[in-house]
Amino acid sequence: MQQVSSQTDLEYAFLFNLKKVNSINTEGFRPFFNDLPVDPYIKGQYRFRRLSRFLVSGDKLIKLSHGYLFQSQAYNPLLGDVKREFAELDDALIELDIFKNLILAFSDSSKLHPEAEIGVHQIRTTCSPNNLGNPAPEGIHQDGTDFIGIFSVGRDNIQGGETHLYNAKKEKPVFNKILQPGELLLVNDHEFFHFTTPIKSQNPAPGTRDVFVLTSPSLISD
Structure with a gap:
């Protein structure tokens, strides 16, 4: 596990943290990525996506009402100030123990407030011999939230897809890794x-x- 924290009075619990979630067998998620709707806001039809939001109550998940994703252009120069609406996560996926384990791992590791709202984006990025897939078409960015969790489910027949963290846009990355x-x-x-x-x-x-x-927060509004 990699962790960086240099300020004892830091408002948040960590700066970044990489962990393996041993309670999750990712094979159980794989079938639910085969029927994702195409992301209509990205040109090229290479990205597929669903989105839902939840609260954690003890060891239970509470699914919240449908809403739209909204980020300001200050955070997302590509799709900022656009109300984006995506299909909800599959009910059968939400009922899986491994899905609950994922949400709890994010909530517990981030030390979220019990009433904190969590947005869950289910995303598939595709590529072909003639076309690259771009997981981050907006470039180097922040999301405009407090905490982000990126959980790797699967990598099939690809190279690339290395995740980078930066202190500032024009600096070299302080972290870079292909998430397994x-x-x-x-x-x-x-x-x-x-x-x-x-x-x-x-x-x-x-x-x-x-x-x-x-x-968290989810960045989803009614």
Whole structure:
């Protein structure tokens, strides 16, 4: 586990933290990535996405009402100030113990307030021999939230997709790693910019990168 924390009076619990979530067998998630709707806000039809929001109550999840994702242009120069609406996560996925384990791992590791709202983005990025897939088309950025969790579900026939953290946009990354299935990267969004490099096929066939991205607050509004 990698952790950085240099301020004893830091308002938040950590700066960034990489951990393996041993209570999750990622194979249980894989079927739910095969029917994701295409992200209509990104050109090229290479990204697929669902989105829901939750509260944690003890060891239970409470699913909140449907809403739209909104970020200001200060944080997202590509799609800032745009109300984006995505299909909800599959009910059968939400009922899985491994899904609850993922949310609890994010909540517990981030030391979230009991009433904190969590947004869960289920994202597949695809590529082909002739087309790259771009997990972060907005470039090096912050999300405008407090905490971010990036959980790797699967990497099939791809190279690239390395996640970087930066103290500032024009500086060299202070962290860079290809996240492997089962790894969860927790990031204090106030302290770091983040980016994931494009993916390309490893051999002449389509490739996929599957992740959950969790945020708190959720950035979802009614």
